[in-house]
Amino acid sequence: MITLGARNLTDRELLVTLLGRGGRGESVVVTAERLLGRFRNLNRIAAAPIKELTEIKGIGQAKATQIKAAFEIRKRINK
Secondary structure: OOOOOHOOHHHHHHHHHHHHHOOOOOOOHHHHHHHHHHHOHHHHHHOOOHHHHHOOOOOOHHHHHHHHHHHHHHHHHHH
């Protein structure tokens, strides 16, 4: 992000940056790929309820609320 800027990162790379670390014994990249595999894109991730986000291995309530908060910030900025 520092070198390329946020605009030049893939959805996966942005999720990796947001999540910070993966679940036990797994890379955060794997967790980000699971999110994109299940929801297909950032808009669907943003719309997903916390309960659905926590169904993804590596996403607990803390990470799910972090994801929801990030998308809520975007929503408020866009108003």
